[in-house]
Amino acid sequence: MMIITCPWCGPRNETEFHYGGEAGVAYPADPGVLSDEEWGRFLFVRSNPKGVLHERWSHNAGCRRWFSVHRDTVTHEVGPAR
């Protein structure tokens, strides 16, 4: 079980949150020119590191706000975005 600290509500059980995926994935500047392969890469391919990952989370059962954290994918230690 993970404890995630919402910047507005404080530490809460992970069951109150919804995972939003990797943070910092930029929307294509000119999406009309992307090939199907490039679209597929934008939609489905993420870094998936063994270690620290910058993620988006939503506090669905609380304030319902989105925020970023860093989570270690090995230890599940969660900390504020850097």
Ligand SMILES: [Zn+2]
């Ligand atoms: Zn909250």
